[in-house]
Each structure stands twice: as C-alpha cells, then as structure tokens.
Amino acid sequence: MRRSNLPAELNRFVGRTAEQAALTALLETSRLVTVVGVGGVGKTRLALRAAAGAQKRYGEEVRLAELAPLRDPGLVAYALVEALGLTDHTPKAPREVLVEHLAERRMLLVVDGFEHLVESCAPLLRHLLAHAPGLTVLAAGRRPLRVAGEAVFPLAPMDEADAVALLAERAAEAGAPVVPVNPAAPPVPGAGAAPAPGAAAVRELCRRLDGIPLALELAAGRLPLLSVEQMLHRLDDRFRLLADGGRGALPRHQTLRTAIGWSHELCTPEERLLWARLSVFAGPFDLEAVEYVCGSRELPPERVLDHLGGLLAQSLVSREDTPAGPAYRLLDTVAAYGAEWLAALGDTERMRRRHRDWYMGLATWCELEWFSPRQAEVAARTDAALPNLRAALDLCLELPEDAHLAQHLAGTLWFAWVGCGRLSEGRHWLERALALESGHEEARLKALWVLGYVTVLQGDGTAAVAALHECGERARSSRNALAEAYATHRMGCLALLSDDLPRAESLIGRALDSYRELGELNSNVLMGQVEVAMALAFRGDLEGAVAICREVREVCEERGELWTRAYALYVLAFSAWTREAYGEARELLTECVSINHTFRDLVGLVLAIELLALVTVSEGDPAEAAVLQGAAVPVWDTVGIRLFGSEAFDGPRALCEQRAAEALGAEAFDAAVRAGRGLSLDEVVERALAGLRDPAALGGPADATAPRPFRTARATAVPGTRKPAGSPTGKGGEAAG
Numbered sequence: 001m002r003r004s005n006l007p008a009e010l011n012r013f014v015g016r017t018a019e020q021a022a023l024t025a026l027l028e029t030s031r032l033v034t035v036v037g038v039g040g041v042g043k044t045r046l047a048l049r050a051a052a053g054a055q056k057r058y059g060e061e062v063r064l065a066e067l068a069p070l071r072d073p074g075l076v077a078y079a080l081v082e083a084l085g086l087t088d089h090t091p092k093a094p095r096e097v098l099v100e101h102l103a104e105r106r107m108l109l110v111v112d113g114f115e116h117l118v119e120s121c122a123p124l125l126r127h128l129l130a131h132a133p134g135l136t137v138l139a140a141g142r143r144p145l146r147v148a149g150e151a152v153f154p155l156a157p158m159d160e161a162d163a164v165a166l167l168a169e170r171a172a173e174a175g176a177p178v179v180p181v182n183p184a185a186p187p188v189p190g191a192g193a194a195p196a197p198g199a200a201a202v203r204e205l206c207r208r209l210d211g212i213p214l215a216l217e218l219a220a221g222r223l224p225l226l227s228v229e230q231m232l233h234r235l236d237d238r239f240r241l242l243a244d245g246g247r248g249a250l251p252r253h254q255t256l257r258t259a260i261g262w263s264h265e266l267c268t269p270e271e272r273l274l275w276a277r278l279s280v281f282a283g284p285f286d287l288e289a290v291e292y293v294c295g296s297r298e299l300p301p302e303r304v305l306d307h308l309g310g311l312l313a314q315s316l317v318s319r320e321d322t323p324a325g326p327a328y329r330l331l332d333t334v335a336a337y338g339a340e341w342l343a344a345l346g347d348t349e350r351m352r353r354r355h356r357d358w359y360m361g362l363a364t365w366c367e368l369e370w371f372s373p374r375q376a377e378v379a380a381r382t383d384a385a386l387p388n389l390r391a392a393l394d395l396c397l398e399l400p401e402d403a404h405l406a407q408h409l410a411g412t413l414w415f416a417w418v419g420c421g422r423l424s425e426g427r428h429w430l431e432r433a434l435a436l437e438s439g440h441e442e443a444r445l446k447a448l449w450v451l452g453y454v455t456v457l458q459g460d461g462t463a464a465v466a467a468l469h470e471c472g473e474r475a476r477s478s479r480n481a482l483a484e485a486y487a488t489h490r491m492g493c494l495a496l497l498s499d500d501l502p503r504a505e506s507l508i509g510r511a512l513d514s515y516r517e518l519g520e521l522n523s524n525v526l527m528g529q530v531e532v533a534m535a536l537a538f539r540g541d542l543e544g545a546v547a548i549c550r551e552v553r554e555v556c557e558e559r560g561e562l563w564t565r566a567y568a569l570y571v572l573a574f575s576a577w578t579r580e581a582y583g584e585a586r587e588l589l590t591e592c593v594s595i596n597h598t599f600r601d602l603v604g605l606v607l608a609i610e611l612l613a614l615v616t617v618s619e620g621d622p623a624e625a626a627v628l629q630g631a632a633v634p635v636w637d638t639v640g641i642r643l644f645g646s647e648a649f650d651g652p653r654a655l656c657e658q659r660a661a662e663a664l665g666a667e668a669f670d671a672a673v674r675a676g677r678g679l680s681l682d683e684v685v686e687r688a689l690a691g692l693r694d695p696a697a698l699g700g701p702a703d704a705t706a707p708r709p710f711r712t713a714r715a716t717a718v719p720g721t722r723k724p725a726g727s728p729t730g731k732g733g734e735a736a737g
Contacts, residue, residue, distance in 0.1 A: 004062040005083065006052055006110070010318070013049055014169050015162030016042070023050045023153055027108075027138060030151035031129055034139040037155035039333035040214025040260075043140040044112050046155060051110045051138055058136075061107040068113030068332045069282035069387035071394050073120035078425045080109070080124070082386075087421035087600050087638060091460045094424060095124060100637070102132035113332060115141040122147050157211035164206050166213060170220035170315075201228040208232065214333060218263045221315040225266075260337045263314060273299055274307045275316060275330075276345060279338035280355045283387030284320060284327035292358045293351065324377070324384040352395055359385065359392040360405065363412045370415045371522045373560025379599055382416045389413065393429055397436070404440035406433040411446035415523070417454055419563050421600030427454050434467075445475055445483035452490045456497065457603060464494055485514035489528050499646050501535045508532050526552050526564040533571050538648040546575045566595040566604050570611065574652070577615055585615045590689055597685045605685075606635040607649070612688055614656040622663035623672050625656055630676025631684040 026033050027050060035043045048064070055062050065083035067076065077094035086101055109128075114121045122145040125137055129149070139145060144152045158166060205228050209215040219231060264272060277294040278285075290308060295301030308328065311317040318329050330338065342348050362385060366378045382389070389409075396406035410429040417426025430451040438444055448471035455464040468487045475484035492507030508528050515525045529552050537545040549568040556565035573588035589612045596605035609632045617625035632653070661669040679687065 004052075004055055005085070006048055006055075006062060006064050007320075009048075010320075011173060012169060013045065014166040015158055016046055016049075019046060019155065020049060020053070023047075024053060026151055026153060027054060027136060030149070031135065032125065032137045032139070032145070032147060032150045033153055034141065034144050034150055035153045035155050036141060036144055038212070039142065039336070040212050040331075041155050041157055042213040043142075043155055045213070047110055047112065047138055047140040051108055054108055058106055058108045061105060062110070063107065064110045064112065066112050066283075067117055067121065069391070070117060071282070071391060073117050074428065075390065075425075076117055076120045077124055078428065080111075081424070083109075087602050090424070090638065091427075091455070091458045091463070092424075095127060097424075097638075098128055099131045102128060102135050104134070105132070106134035107132075108136045108138060111137060111139045113141065114139060114145070115143050118143065118145060121145065158206075158213060158216075159211065160203060160206060163209070163211040163216055164202055167202065167206055167216045167220055170217050171223045174220055174224055174313075198228055201232060205232055214331065215260075217315045218260065221313065222263070222266060260334060263316065264337065264341075267314070267316075268307070268310065270299055270303070270307045271310045272341070274304065275311060275334075275338045276342040276347075277338075277351055278311075278317070278330050279335045279342055280348075280351045280391075281330070281335075281388060282391040284322060284329045284384060285388065286325065286327050286384075289358055289362075289388070290328070293354045322384045323380040327384060355388070356392040356395045356405070359388050360409055360412075363389065363409055367412050367415060370419070370563075371559060371561055375560065375562050376598060378415070379420050382413075382420065386416075389416075393433075397432055400436070403433070403436035404438035404443040406436065407438050407440070407443040407447040409433075411443065411450045414450040414453065417450070418457065419523075419599055419601060421602060423454050423458055427451065427458070430454065441474065441478050442480065442483070445471055445478075445480055448474070449483060449486040449490055452487065453493070456490055456494045459497075461494060461498070464490070468494075481514060482518055482520065485511045485518070485520070486524070488514070489524070492528075493531055496531055496535055497646055497649075499648050501539055501648070504535045505532055508535075521555075523561060523564045526555060526561065527567065530564060530567045530571065533568070537571055537574060538651075542575050542578060545571050562595050563599055563601065566592045566601070566608070569595075570604065570608055573608075573611060573615070577611070577618065580618070582615050582619045586612065586619075589615065593685060593688045597681075602635055602638060606632050609635070609684065609688060610653045610656070613660075614652040617656050617659045617663070622660040623668070626660045626664065626669050626672035627676035627679075628684075628688070629653065629656060629660065630673035631679045631687075633673075633677050635681065635684075 023033070023035065023046065035047050037043050051062050051064070063083050063085070065080050067079055070076065070079055077098065081094045081097055084098070084101060086097060090097070092100075111121065111125065118141070125139070125145065126147045129135055129137065129147075144150060157163070205219060206216065209219060222231065264275070267275065274290075274294055277299075278290065280293065281289070287305060287308070291301040291304045295304055299307070308317065312319060312328070316330070316334050318331065320327050320329060339348070342351060362381075366382055369375070369378050372378075393406060393409055396402045396409060406429075410426070410433045413426065413429075417423055417430075430447055434444065434447050434451065448467050452464050452468035452471060455461075455467060468491050471487040472484055472491075475481070475487060488507050489511035492504045492509075492511060495501075495507060496504035508531050512525070512528050512532070515521070515528070529548050533545040533548040533552075536542075536548070549571045552568040553565060553572070556562070556568065569588045569592040573585045573592065576582075576585035576588060589608050592608040593605060593612070596602075596608060609628055613625045613628035613632070616628060660672075664672065676684075
C-alpha cells in the first residue's frame with residue numbers, strides 16, 4: 001500500500017551526488033533537517049530526491065506538504081492534515097488531529113516553501129516533533145525554522161561539473177544540444193584532440209549563472225533560439241544594467257534575478273504580460289482559468305494558449321496531470337518575479353479580483369453540477385482548485401466591502417466541506433466569514449445553515465443550535481422561506497443523531513414540505529428524504545423506509561447523483577439484511593463503500609463498514625466481521641463521537657459484536673478486532689470491496705470450521721438502522737447541490 005504523495009520526477013535528476021549523500025546521512029541522525037538556500041538553487045528537488053530515497057526506511061510513510069500557495073498562516077495545520085491524507089470530521093483543532101495521527105507512527109514529512117509562514121510553521125513543527133517520537137521533518141526554504149534540534153543544511157549552487165552536465169541535459173531535452181564538457185579533466189596539451197568548439201563558452205555561461213539550477217534551466221530553454229555565445233553577450237548587458245540599479249542585492253540573488261530578468265526580456269510582450277498576470281494564481285491552474293483571468297484586449301483569450309505554450313517551452317511554466325485534467329504551475333521564484341512586474345503595472349488588485357471572480361464562478365458551477373452525473377468530476381475539480389479557492393476566500397475576507405462574497409463563497413462550497421470530507425476547514429472559513437457584518441442577509445443566511453450542517457456532523461450540538469437558531473430567526477424576519485427550510489432541516493438532522501426520532505421526522509418532514517412548495521430539488525433535499533427513512537427504520541417501519549429510499553434511488557439514477565444515493569443504499573442494505581438477503585445487502589454496501597470513499601465521506605463510509613460487518617457475521621464469518629468492526633474504530637475517531645452517541649445508529653455494531661464474540665470466543669474476537677484496527681483506510685476499503693475472506697490469516701477460525709450463519713426472525717427490526725464566472729444559480733445558490 002503506497003502511502004507517499006511525492007510527485008514523480010518529470011526529467012532526470014542531474015548531479016548533486018555529494019549533497020544527496022550528505023543530506024541522506026543527516027536524515028539518519030536528525031529529526032528536523034532544513035535545506036536552506038537562495039531561490040532557484042534546487043532545494044525542493046534535492047529534498048524530494050532524498051525523501052524518495054528514504055521511502056523504504058519509513059515503510060512508504062513519506063508525505064509532502066507544499067506551503068508555498070498558502071497566504072493565511074491559520075491554514076498551515078490544515079495543509080498538513082491534507083498532506084497526510086487525513087479526513088477529520090470532529091471539532092478538534094487540526095494540531096490535535098495531527099498529534100493523534102502521528103503519535104504512534106514512523107513518518108518522514110517533507111515541508112516545502114514555508115519561509116513566508118515561518119512564524120506559524122515553526123511552533124507547529126516543534127509541537128509535532130515533541131509529541132510524535134517517530135516523526136522526522138525534512139524542510140526546504142530560504143531561511144531556517146530556528147527550532148531547537150534543527151540541523152540546517154545549506155545548499156550551495158552547483159559546482160562547475162554538475163552545472164555543465166545540467167545545462168547539457170536540459171539543452172538536449174529542448175532540442176538544442178550543447179557541447180558536454182568535463183571541467184575536471186581538461187585536455188593535456190599535445191596529448192590528444194583539442195577541446196570541442198564551444199566548450200569554453202559553455203563553462204563561462206555556467207560560471208556567469210553561478211551554477212544556480214533554475215538559471216541554468218532557463219538558459220537551456222533558450223538554446224534553440226540563441227547560441228551560447230549570444231547568451232553570454234546578452235548576460236553581459238543584463239549584468240551591467242543590474243549593477244547600476246541594484247547594488248544592495250546579494251550576489252546569488254542578483255544572479256538569479258539577472259537570469260530571470262534576461263528570460264523576461266527574451267519573451268514577447270504578450271508572454272511578459274501573461275507571466276505577470278499568472279502570478280495571481282496559487283498552486284496549479286487550468287487553461288480555462290487562465291483564459292478568463294488573464295485574457296483582455298491586449299491578450300485575447302483565444303491567443304492565451306499560444307503564449308502559455310511559449311512560457312512552457314522556456315521552462316517558466318510547468319505542466320502537470322491532475323485527477324481533474326492537465327494543469328499548469330509557475331515556479332515560486334518565477335511567480336514572485338511576475339508579481340513584481342504586475343505591481344509595477346499597477347494591476348495587482350484588479351487581477352486578484354478577476355481571479356476571485358473566476359473561482360467564485362467555479363464554486364457556483366460546481367455547486368450546481370454536484371447534483372448531476374458530473375458529481376465525481378466536481379469533487380476532483382474542487383480538490384485541484386482548493387489552493388486558488390483559498391486565495392479567493394482570503395481576498396474576500398481581506399476587503400471589508402467583500403464580506404458578503406466571503407459568506408457566499410464559504411456557503412456555496414458546502415459540498416466540499418460536507419460531501420468531500422473537509423468539515424474542519426469549512427468551519428474555519430465559515431466562522432471567519434460570519435464574524436463580519438456583510439449587510440447582505442441572503443449570503444449570511446446561507447453561511448449560517450451551512451455552518452449548522454457542518455457542526456451537526458462534527459457532533460458539536462451547541463454550535464449547531466446557535467447557528468441554526470440564528471438562521472431560522474433571521475430567515476423568518478426577512479421572509480426567506482428557503483433559508484428557513486434549510487435551518488429546520490438541519491435541526492431535524494441534529495434530532496436524528498440525538499435519537500429524538502419523532503422530532504426528527506417532524507422537522508425534516510416540515511422542511512421537505514417547504515422544499516416541494518418552493519420547487520427545490522437537489523442533493524440536500526434527497527438527503528432529507530433519506531434521513532426521514534432512517535428515522536422510520538430506527539422506529540421499526542422498514543416498509544416505509546424502503547419505499548422512500550427506492551424513490552430516492554430512482555431520482556439519483558435519473559440525475560446521476562451518487563453521494564445521496566450511497567445513504568439510500570445503506571438503508572436498503574439494512575432492509576435486505578433483515579430479510580436474510582445477505583448477498584443483496586453485501587452488493588448494496590459494496591457500492592455504498594465505493595461511493596463514500598470516492599468522496600472522502602467518512603460518516604457514510606464508517607456506517608457502511610459497520611453494517612457490512614453485521615452482514616458478514618450473518619453470512620457465517622465472525623472473524624472477518626470482527627476485523628471490519630476493529631477497522632471502523634479509528635474511522636470513528638476521526639468522525640467524532642462513535643455513532644454520534646446514538647443508540648439507534650449503534651444497533652448494527654452492538655448486534656455484530658455480540659454474535660461475533662459468541663462465535664469466536666473473547667480471545668479470538670479481540671485478536672481480530674486488533675487486526676482490523678491496524679488497517680489503513682485504503683486497506684479497509686479494498687478489503688470491503690473484495691469481500692476478503694481469510695480469517696485463518698488473522699488468527700480466527702478457518703472457513704471449514706466457521707459457525708453456520710446466524711438467522712434472525714424476519715419480523716425483527718433492529719435499530720441502526722460552462723462559464724463558471726457567469727454561471728447562474730437560479731435561486732441564489734441554494735437551489736444547487
């Protein structure tokens with residue numbers, strides 16, 4: 001099971017043999033190693049290379065956290081949670097989540113691009129290292145963290161041999177090979193052929209660029225157009241210009257700025273303008289976003305692709321593949337240079353607003369398309385756009401006149417917070433937005449009911465009641481029937497999780513009536529129907545519950561909706577189990593597990609796993625059932641209070657435990673549960689989807705000696721049971737979802 005998120009190398013790593021060996025040795029003796037150096041010197045590439053080499057030693061537990069796109073220091077811990085692949089639905093602070101996850105693990109965490117966040121990053125890493133003895137941190141930035149125990153690894157520019165080798169390698173990739181030379185072995189006079197023409201110029205170019213890898217790669221990207229001698233001449237001119245106006249710059253920084261500035265001069269005017277405008281993006285961006293944000297009369301959108309291709313050919317922009325499709329990215333140093341030019345043009349604020357407008361439009365489009373066959377695509381696209389969505393939220397919160405946009409955007413992204421496993425971060429943005437007075441009641445109401453929804457699922461009833469009560473009161477005062485319906489619905493959801501089933505049916509039923517009157521139909525409305533079905537099932541009315549969920553499933557199939565469908569399948573699977581149709585129940589739950597895992601919805605996933613455990617013991621495999629029960633425990637730890645503290649939701653788990661323990665005996669049952677607790681989430685899902693059966697391997701009874709299926713009376717009902725920037729929402733955004 002691969003537990004590394006390190007990116008694959010796009011081209012061959014050249015040189016740095018001694019540095020690799022020294023950094024690897026340092027990682028074996030120090031728990032915090034920080035690679036420091038000027039921009040473009042290759043800190044990230046070397047750190048990733050060393051981390052990749054250490055994967056076996058850490059059992060593949062190597063994770064990369066990229067902090068460069070972040071602007072809000074308060075998001076550092078959230079970024080680490082995301083980098084570790086964690087999904088946490090609880091109200092716990094992300095720092096606490098990190099400590100709990102790392103406490104018993106041996107892991108190498110690579111933290112890249114932290115220098116602008118060092119005041120928040122350093123204390124967090126100090127805390128994690130103090131509470132997680134198996135954690136090692138490899139950081140890469142332009143300055144040390146200044147944390148006790150830190151081993152600083154200064155990375156110097158390449159020596160001449162490595163610099164020449166890198167230039168030759170990248171030039172060959174660009175289709176303009178230069179003379180490969182070996183400075184360590186100059187030709188001996190009278191002892192063979194003379195050096196090939198151009199070798200001295202290649203050495204001189206590498207010396208002029210101070211052996212800085214980024215500068216060398218930029219130079220290599222220009223070799224198809226210019227000879228080495230022509231580049232040297234241009235560099236001479238550039239150095240003189242810089243010396244006249246930048247005497248205070250550090251030599252290495254001066255060299256890099258020279259190389260980037262020289263590349264800038266060699267770009268066409270349109271490429272320069274695009275470069276400057278691209279600097280407003282955080283992290284990866286796609287072509288559609290570039291065309292909207294950067295396009296103008298001077299830079300027609302239909303020509304943007306050509307100019308982007310020009311920057312790509314010069315190694316100023318990199319291309320990467322994401323689950324949402326091809327994406328592009330500016331190197332941090334290149335982006336910083338572009339940002340300076342954008343500021344010099346006096347266009348920074350306008351471009352940041354255009355960037356915000358695009359991502360607000362994208363969020364609106366995604367909310368609408370969440371209730372469609374493109375739901376999985378929406379989840380992937382939202383994930384890829386998250387750094388830029390954060391930047392948009394930052395700008396909205398930064399400008400007092402845009403407080404309503406912050407509330408609207410944070411509310412519009414409800415599907416990302418609730419449906420894609422980001423409850424904690426969602427609460428962070430919603431609470432910050434709601435702390436502002438926007439003067440726009442509709443935006444505030446939406447943010448309030450979404451906050452109520454988030455906190456209900458986190459198990460924080462006090463916060464949920466406060467948000468939903470305010471939403472309901474304000475909605476009634478402003479006669480906003482739709483917002484009032486959402487507030488009522490989520491109060492009913494809270495009642496359901498609190499075992500107040502009559503109240504849950506009443507409140508959610510009232511909300512559903514309002515939705516019908518208002519013509520509202522989306523994932524939230526369908527989820528309300530499933531929640532009523534759950535309440536009916538818990539009270540013993542399986543026939544009524546099944547009728548509702550069959551109707552929901554039909555609508556989901558018609559609309560291509562998956563997320564709500566999974567919850568309907570859960571109720572239908574419980575019904576199938578009561579009819580002893582175990583094969584049907586397993587098939588339904590397999591689809592349920594797959595959907596919930598795709599969307600990182602741990603609430604739905606853990607409920608399905610526990611019901612699958614009950615089906616498994618009923619099929620005659622108590623050992624595997626106990627493994628699945630054990631596997632559910634750490635998932636509940638990240639969801640919150642186990643089964644929400646609800647006796648109704650706890651029904652399948654309690655019955656499964658009773659049956660499996662009776663069949664196996666206490667010792668074997670406990671061993672199987674421990675085995676399950678040791679599985680990663682991906683391993684649990686793979687096991688559930690494969691219907692794995694190997695109890696003997698886990699210390700349980702073999703299939704031949706397994707007890708016969710436990711039969712239940714049929715009558716018994718056990719509780720437990722395309723232009724995003726301009727896309728209209730139709731109903732202020734609340735009709736979407």
